[in-house]
Amino acid sequence: MNQGVWPVLLWLAMAPLAWTQTRGGPCCEEAGTSATTYTVQGATPKQESLLRAQIQIMQPDVFPRRIIFVPHWQYLYAAKMYQLHVPTGMSSKMFTHLASRSVYIDADLCGGQDWLGHWMAHELGHLAMNSAREDDAERAACEYRKRLKDARKGDPRSSSSNRPLEEASTSAR
Numbered sequence: 001m002n003q004g005v006w007p008v009l010l011w012l013a014m015a016p017l018a019w020t021q022t023r024g025g026p027c028c029e030e031a032g033t034s035a036t037t038y039t040v041q042g043a044t045p046k047q048e049s050l051l052r053a054q055i056q057i058m059q060p061d062v063f064p065r066r067i068i069f070v071p072h073w074q075y076l077y078a079a080k081m082y083q084l085h086v087p088t089g090m091s092s093k094m095f096t097h098l099a100s101r102s103v104y105i106d107a108d109l110c111g112g113q114d115w116l117g118h119w120m121a122h123e124l125g126h127l128a129m130n131s132a133r134e135d136d137a138e139r140a141a142c143e144y145r146k147r148l149k150d151a152r153k154g155d156p157r158s159s160s161s162n163r164p165l166e167e168a169s170t171s172a173r
Contacts, residue, residue, distance in 0.1 A: 008081045041109060042069035047116070053090045054117040058144040060124040065101040072108040079104070096120050096126040121145045 040048045051067065070078065084095050093109045096102070103123045110116065125140030126132065 005081065008078070038064050039066045039146050040069075041066060042065070047110070050113055051116060051120065054113075054120060054148060055124070058121060058124060060128060060144060061140075062101070062127040062130075064096070064103045064124070064126070064127060065082075067103045067105065069105045069107040069110065072079060072106055075106040075108075077105060094123050096123045098126065098130060098132060101127060121148065123134045 094105045121141040121144035125137035128140040129136040
């Protein structure tokens with residue numbers, strides 16, 4: 001095995017033990033997929049709260065297993081190890097590893113609330129379509145982004161799912 005792979009495998013094995021912030025547990029999980037079945041690693045409490053609220057509003061078809069915020073140098077290393085191919089003219093601030101259902105976020109380039117929701121919708125689109133193709137992810141992300149937009153507007157149709165985003169926004173201040 002390539003010597004460069006061993007540090008990544010070791011890091012991936014140790015990261016859940018060192019960074020994992022989970023909510024809920026086996027008693028709270030629904031059959032298969034639930035908003036509580038994924039972990040958020042390396043995020044600030046404010047980022048985690050906001051991200052969980054946004055994902056709850058988006059109601060994705062497939063949840064990630066873990067969302068990992070990493071410093072820029074680790075992000076570049078993980079992208080290289082997973083042989084990430086970024087389309088010409090695009091930059092990469094997040095990527096999804098489909099096989100492990102892991103979303104990697106470059107913590108050094110992480111933007112605000114709107115930025116995080118917009119791009120997380122795209123990454124959830126990759127998972128929903130089970131495809132690395134950008135156009136497939138964007139097709140699925142449109143519906144997720146619409147749900148976020150409706151929740152921000154205070155649309156009565158999304159009033160039940162609007163509450164978590166408001167709570168995350170006020171607790172983040």
